Amino acid sequence: MRTILKKNKKKRLTVILIVLFLTFIIHSPEMNAEGPDPNKGPLKSELLSLSEEEQQYIIENPHISVYVVDGMAPIQYQDENGQLQGITRKIFHELEIKTGFTFEYIFIEDIRSALKERQAKIMAAIPFTFEDTEFYEDIQLSPEYLTTNQILILHEGEEATHLKNKIYGAVIGSPIPSSVDRRTTVFFHTREEILDAVDKGDVDFSFINGFSASYYLLQNSYDHIVSIPSAIQNTELSFGYLDKDDPFLSKILNKALGTIDPDQIQNYIVEEATKIDRKVSLQVVFNNFFTEITTIVFLFIIGLGYLTFRSRKDEKKIQLQNNRLLALSELSEEYFYEYDVIQDHISISDELKVLLNNYGYKESLLVLQRGLKKTFSEHSHHPKMIAGHNHSVENIVLKGGFEKKGTYKMVNLIIRNNQHDVSMIIGKLMDISIFEREKETLKIKAERDGLTKLYNYESSRELIKERLLQFDSSFLAAFIVLDIDYFKSVNDTLGHQEGNRILQKMGKLLLNNFRKSDIPARIGGDEFCIFVDKFTDREQVIEKCHELIESMSETIHDVPISISIGIAFIKEEDNYQTAFKHADEALYKAKGSGRARIAIYEE
Structure with missing residues (x-):
């Protein structure tokens, strides 16, 4: 070969072109007689699935800086406008789409100096061989995405x-x-x-x-x-993750790399390798290389026929992938939408239409629109310094008939135009109703007495303190304390099971005889309290307490028990401690006057 290249410059150029073309074809997975081996290849086409922690990481770290060694065309190089070009740029663009990151490029000439300074998170296109192990010993490498001889x-x-x-x-x-x-x-x-x-x-x-x-x-x-x-x-090119204390960036990008089809990378190679600014005119090439050009055209036609045949297989593969995405969407209970800010128009997926219909389409669509307009308002007042996209997450509640309610998480991708204005919001709804119900259940368990379903001592105290701070002297409020007479003898003679039954009856009576806005609580063994406010007549409260005593005797007629009640009407200077003390003193007075009585605190 060496002798031929010396003799004839034209033949040398021809050999280079043919070798380059055949290199691209041979590197394609379909040209391998044994077929692609996913265990050997660096990348596998899979769907990208991120954990909540990884999604939160992307939201908190949307911009990632990348070191790029200049002068490695067609792999990576800086054009006349100072912009990154080449195969690396296309791969990073693919990763931006898949992850939501925005990559910012820092061009360097000296790898060693850059590795010492560590001003970026990633080093792109690290050429790695086994000889280089010591050189990159403190860098975590991604799977190789490009191999070259x-x-x-x-x-x-x-x-x-x-x-x-x-x-x-x-x-x-x-x-x-x-x-x-x-x-x-x-x-x-x-x-x-x-x-x-x-x-x-x-x-x-x-x-x-x-x-x-x-x-x-x-x-x-x-x-x-x-x-x-x-x-x-051969040299294998990988990403180098420079921050060893960051566990999420490498996981996210490795996942995203794994979803890029190797055929797509081959297309990037062909596209970039052919973007060559030759320093000779087309006429000169044609006049001096007619035979060679004819050969290349012939090879191109063969390759084009091969690529046409392969594209039909790719169409089937894409269709299969689309079906998988739709199936994944249904299984993961995610519903997609797009909001065109300029046109003020929302496009929603078929699955989301069905979901909104379940709650009442018009009302539910308005809830979604309000959430999107809120997101737009928040992000339009805080534009980023560069055009790109951001993220937002918030919850909305959809309500339908028969007390039907669902809680959904809106995960939004904010798209900006060249003027940094929000132009579109793309997002999805994720059903988190089960998690919200579990949270509500845990909250209720923490606030409520397990036996009577009333507020417990701690939660009632905090709620009453809050009401006292909001006390309006134009209305009346009262702190009521009551306990069950002769309850100890019931426990001693009939047992704790009977005692628990009486306590549960007492809890139901308090819930049924007072308003939902009132605060009923069990604050001790057989001791209860209830806080009522925003009424205008003291007799209303006293009458309610008489009704409670009568209801208790009518409900539990098989056991000789009754209830005694102490009432303290609230004054502006009262706090929780004084109100409780006054009501407790009134209760003591009621029990001392014969049980089944009501006493009102008087100074």
């Missing part, structure tokens, strides 16, 4: 078998092969600079990844370079 680049006239003591070209900060003497190594900022130096004879040889070597050889049409496929180990 190494090309030996020689200055014309150098022998591949006699490279000892020859000058080697390396990128600043990158690992050097163990077979190369560092004393004869010259460092450059980019791989293109190395190729320029080899072409001029300033450097004798170098190893460059196959993608970059093919890209720059095609772009620059060097006259004095010989390229030979190397027998050294």
Whole structure:
């Protein structure tokens, strides 16, 4: 090959083009006779499933900084506008869509210096071989997402078998092969600079990844370079996670990487490798390479036919994936919607329409609209400095007939235009009704007495304190304390089971004889209290207490018991302690006057 490349520059360029084209076809999983092996390949196409902690991490850390080594076209490079281009950019764009992160790129020339400073969370396209283990020993690496062979680049006239003591070209900060003497190594900022130096004879040889070597050889049409496929180990490109104390970022991105179809990465490679700004005109190429171009066109037609055949398989695969997504949506009880802020229009999925119908479509849609408008209002008043998207999470409650109620979590993705204005909100509803009911049940258990279902001492005290702070002197309020007469003798003679039955009856009487806004509580063994407010006539409260005594005797007529009641009407200066003390003194007075009596505290 070396002799041919020396003799004829045109044939050398032809060989490069053909090798590059066949490399892309051969790397495709369908061209492997044994079929793709998911245990060997770095990436597998799967649905992305994130835990609540991982979703919360994305919400709290929407912007991720990334170190990018410049000059690695077509893998990654900085264009004339200072923007990242190449295969890496497309993969990160795919990860943005899948995770909701926004990646911010920091271009570097020296890997070692960047690894010391650690100003970014991720290092993109780390070239890793087993020789590099010590170089990256404190970096957590992702699964490899790109594998490339190494090309030996020689200055014309150098022998591949006699490279000892020859000058080697390396990128600043990158690992050097163990077979190369560092004393004869010259460092450059980019791989293109190395190729320029080899072409001029300033450097004798170098190893460059196959993608970059093919890209720059095609772009620059060097006259004095010989390229030979190397027998050294292939280079695997991975992400490097630089913050060892961050357990979530690597998990999320590794999951997202695992869902990118390898065929899609091959498409990225083909697309980027063909975006070459040749330094020769089209007419010159056509006039001098007619036969070669014909060969390439022929190969392209073959490849196009192959890709057409494969696209039909991909369509079936996409359909299957869509069906899986729909099934997952139904199983996970998630309902999707889009809100076009400009048009003020909501589009909802069929599953969400069914859900809203269950609660009353119009009313439920209004609840959803209010939630979205609230989200829009909150985010429109706090625009980010860059265009992109943010997240928001809030709960809404949907209500229907027969006391039907459901609680749903709105998970929103905020899309902004180039002016940083909110243009669209995309989101989903997640049914969390079961969790809310469990929370409510636990709250009730914590607040209520298990036997009587009344408030317990602690919860009633806090509720009454709050009511006393809100006391309106234009109305009346009263603190009532009561206990069951002769209850101890019932327990001693008839047993605790009978005593519990009487306590439960007492609890039901208090719930049935007073308003829902009143605060009934069991504050001791057979001692109860109830706080009532916002009434205008003292006689109303006294009459209620008489009714309670009568109801007790009518309800429990098989046991000789009664109840005594003490009432303290609230004054503005009263707090919980004084109100309780006054009502308790009135109760003591009632019990001392013959039981089954009512006494009112008087100063």
